[in-house]
Amino acid sequence: MSLADKVLAVNNDLPIRTRQPVHSGKVRSVYWLTEEDSRRLIREKGYNVAADAPLAIMVISDRISAFDCIWHGEGGMQGVPGKGAALNAISNHWFKLFREQGLADSHILDIPHPFVWIVQKATPVKIEAICRQYITGSMWRSYAKGEREFCGIRLPDGLQKDQRLPELLMTPSTKGILKGIPGVPEADDVNITRQNIEDNFAAFNFRNPDDIARYERLLKEGFEVISNELAKLDQMFVDTKFEFGYVTDAAGNEKLIYMDEVGTPDSSRIWDGPAYREGRIVENSKEGFRQLLLNHFPDPDILLNKERMPEREALARDNALPVEVLMNVSRTYVGIAEKVTGQKLELSDNPKADIIAILRDQYGLID
Structure with a gap:
């Protein structure tokens, strides 16, 4: 076979x-x-x-x-x-x-x-709940251009790329295109503030305003559980995405639950601890594959620029990647799962x- x-x-x-x-x-x-x-x-x-x-x-x-x-x-x-x-x-x-x-x-x-x-x-909560412990990726790119406010949270000057943030940041964004919410653009994946959520909790599918604090607590506690367990393996939990929803149990109680997937190399950045201490970033997540694609193709703007989506789709359709590239990804995923x-x-x-x-x-x- x-x-x-x-x-x-x-x-x-x-x-x-x-x-x-x-x-x-x-x-x-x-x-x-x-x-x-x-x-x-x-x-x-x-x-x-x-x-x-x-x-x-x-x-x-x-x-x-x-x-x-x-x-x-x-x-x-x-x-x-x-x-x-x-x-x-x-x-x-x-x-x-x-x-x-x-x-x-x-x-x-x-x-x-x-x-x-x-x-x-x-019933899903219409928020991609993103937690960040380090400044990297899109947040770093925006910070390097001078942006200091993210989802209503102000960051200090003087942060360095890939540095640990002063505190765990919760930077939610919309899941799907939400219409008619004041101050929230009608587009998928736009950053929102806690104030946006409080003012329009029902539009985001929260049952009541108190559940916003519960969702934040589950976000923070979930992040800490994974972060602490990964630290025992000398791996660093850098950032991740959580999703939540409501279900009803056999007794008829409605409860807020975690859904989708959690703490995986697809939904999170996970860095190797020993390499980080030496000043290197070794990804144990899909980010390594993304970086490889950016380096593999001569015009990385196609991958980063949403307005070039037809070209990007053609790139993915018409280019078979070397088998070794996919096997590297396999080793990363299987390796972190077994750890x-x-x-x-x-x-x-x-x-x-x-x-x-x-x-x-x-x-x-x-x-």
Whole structure:
């Protein structure tokens, strides 16, 4: 079996029983279960959700996206070996710690296979909650141009690139295009202030103003849990993105939960501690791949300039990256997953066949 065959690139064609179109994102695909199957699984498996809660199967892939494009490699490689399993393993680890330490639950109810989550439908908070412990990336680029205010927070002069910030910064941005909110541009991914959220909490899907402080606490505590655990591995948690939503449990209580993924190389920057102390940045996250792409192509502006999106899409479509580039990414993801979980990542030769067998035999979701 070739390396390319071991990559799960297409994840929206599984024969899972559903009456709705499969929603396929850049990396994950979501299959909404029928009402009958949702109710049956809640009953059989004892999930702590309302009896009529809609459930979905979420299947991760090994696809790699960067700069809003999906990239591929030579020899028919449509993704990165081990990437999907690594992302899920890391998220599972952090979600479990959050639950054990009394922070909050997640949207995950069950993990039938390393590539698969059974999740409950959540009402998402329409905010990408970004936490930053170091000044780097887009924030550094803006700071270097003289900007000092970020999401209503003022930074002091004299900070150096990649320096630890005086405090953990929470710099939220919009998730999706929100219309009709005073002072918030109608565009995806725009920075917002705490004041924006307070003044329009319902437009961001918060149930009440008190939940803003709760969301900030979950953000800060979640960041600290991951940061402290990574520090034990001499890895640095630089910045990350969290997402939140609301679900109802079996007793009818509505609660704010973590959703999407947490603390992964896709959603975070993770730096190697020993290298940082020597004055070097070694990325254990997707940022390394982004930097490689910026150096690989002669005109990096195509990747950075949103107005050149058609050229960027053509670049990703027409350029197969060297296999070694994707294998480097694989080593980074698998390496950090095994460090975080303390377990070897077992990769299947045929993940799709394994997923189908488990969902058919153990969950009755495939005819």
